[in-house]
Amino acid sequence: MLKQIGASALFAGLAAGVLAALLQLWFVVPLLLEAELYESGARAHFTDGYVGSDAGAPPLGDALGRHMGTLAINIVGWIGFGFVLAAGFALAARRGVAVDARRGLLWGLGGFTAVALAPSFGLPPELPGTVAAEITERQTWWAFTVVATALGLALMAFGRGPAWLAGGIAMIAAPHLIGAPHLDRYFGAAAPELAALFSTRALGVSAAAWAFLGLAAGWIWSREAQRA
Amino acid sequence: MTTKTIASSGALSDIATIAFAAVLGLGLIFAAGFSHAGGMHDVAHDSRHATGFPCH
Numbered sequence: 120m121l122k123q124i125g126a127s128a129l130f131a132g133l134a135a136g137v138l139a140a141l142l143q144l145w146f147v148v149p150l151l152l153e154a155e156l157y158e159s160g161a162r163a164h165f166t167d168g169y170v171g172s173d174a175g176a177p178p179l180g181d182a183l184g185r186h187m188g189t190l191a192i193n194i195v196g197w198i199g200f201g202f203v204l205a206a207g208f209a210l211a212a213r214r215g216v217a218v219d220a221r222r223g224l225l226w227g228l229g230g231f232t233a234v235a236l237a238p239s240f241g242l243p244p245e246l247p248g249t250v251a252a253e254i255t256e257r258q259t260w261w262a263f264t265v266v267a268t269a270l271g272l273a274l275m276a277f278g279r280g281p282a283w284l285a286g287g288i289a290m291i292a293a294p295h296l297i298g299a300p301h302l303d304r305y306f307g308a309a310a311p312e313l314a315a316l317f318s319t320r321a322l323g324v325s326a327a328a329w330a331f332l333g334l335a336a337g338w339i340w341s342r343e344a345q346r347a
Numbered sequence: 348m349t350t351k352t353i354a355s356s357g358a359l360s361d362i363a364t365i366a367f368a369a370v371l372g373l374g375l376i377f378a379a380g381f382s383h384a385g386g387m388h389d390v391a392h393d394s395r396h397a398t399g400f401p402c403h
Contacts, residue, residue: 202372
């Protein structure tokens with residue numbers, strides 16, 4: 120059991136972390152670097168005689184050490200997601216549900232829904248320079264939403280009968296009925312186009328990496344199960 | 348009786364293994380996504396923003 124969990128989590132998590140970092144560096148980090156030009160005041164929006172602001176990101180090559188940090192943290196985080204996912208596989212196996220690559224893909228999409236899509240519904244991925252509510256309040260709501268959504272999805276997937284389904288929907292809805300912490304003013308300095316593209320790209324990269332993590336972890340899981 | 352004991356201790360160690368894996372995973376996620384210890388915030392800054400974790 121430990122070997123099966125460890126192999127799925129480590130190999131799939133490592134590969135998913137590298138994939139996520141590469142996709143982030145290609146599609147998301149340039150927008151992040153561009154936003155820092157607004158954050159530092161090097162670029163400004165809606166100044167006197169406004170005729171739009173320049174578009175274009177600084178080159179990635181100017182901060183290679185910084186991007187190695189992004190790679191390292193992604194690997195750590197995605198191996199973490201891999202362990203939680205594989206622990207879920209093991210719980211499912213105890214209930215007689217076998218996981219393979221295809222079912223792993225569904226688990227991965229569930230992970231995306233719980234860890235990226237649901238919290239983003241209340242707290243969109245933040246462009247650097249975003250002024251937002253108190254960090255601990257946002258982290259608390261974020262973590263509560265992730266746990267409630269994951270449990271809600273599990274109730275819907277594994278529960279028997281309409282009461283479990285209704286309970287699952289209620290758990291997924293609850294954080295949004297309570298509402299995420301927000302300020303009562305807007306402070307955005309960067310172009311709204313940039314913030315919107317940043318949020319959708321961050322979600323898209325998460326979707327790709329979660330799908331890959333689930334597929335790869337499920338594939339390794341079923342191979343290890345055949346060996347055991 | 349012996350068989351039952353072995354079976355239940357096997358189930359117990361399975362649960363312990365699953366719990367260990369989940370706690371290890373959550374610890375790694377906390378380090379990557381939430382921790383402000385040492386230089387963690389600076390190193391993790393870009394990946395936290397890009398993954399949608401609340402950062403500042």
